[in-house]
Amino acid sequence: MEPALCYAVIRTESSFDPAATSSIGARGLMQLTEDTFDWVKSRLEPEADTGYDAMYDPEANIRYGAYLLAALEEQFGGERNALCAYHAGWGNATAWLADPACSAGGEIRTIPFADTAAYVEKVLATRDVYRELYGDALL
Numbered sequence: 001m002e003p004a005l006c007y008a009v010i011r012t013e014s015s016f017d018p019a020a021t022s023s024i025g026a027r028g029l030m031q032l033t034e035d036t037f038d039w040v041k042s043r044l045e046p047e048a049d050t051g052y053d054a055m056y057d058p059e060a061n062i063r064y065g066a067y068l069l070a071a072l073e074e075q076f077g078g079e080r081n082a083l084c085a086y087h088a089g090w091g092n093a094t095a096w097l098a099d100p101a102c103s104a105g106g107e108i109r110t111i112p113f114a115d116t117a118a119y120v121e122k123v124l125a126t127r128d129v130y131r132e133l134y135g136d137a138l139l
Helices: 003-014 034-044 052-056 058-076 079-088 090-098 114-138
Strands: none
Touching: 003 058, 003 079, 003 114, 034 052, 034 058, 052 058, 058 079, 058 090, 079 090, 079 114
16 A cells, blocks of 8 residues: 555544544544454454554554555555545445446545545545655655
């Protein structure tokens, strides 16, 4: 996964505040919910005693969030689709990809949720800024 994308998600999700907590209880830099944390933990470190409070630790949060983003990119075949799944959920992204009114050529082109559409565009625009500012320095 491209570091500029990870930075863009962090900027969009929490404005780099490791103590951020959303109205639905998502935590940390990459704003992971407890259910998402549990899913990532079961794949990343199932035997560890890491608890959900670790999502306030920047290193742990980024490790979990980056793992999730990479898994979504692999599953959904690209950044735009992965961001839809990251924001609106796996099920919604899967449904949108299956709907010809929403997708073409394996890419979600029309996002039915206005907040998700705005989120995806904001993250991608922020990613582009990081690419321009830092180039290969992020690698």
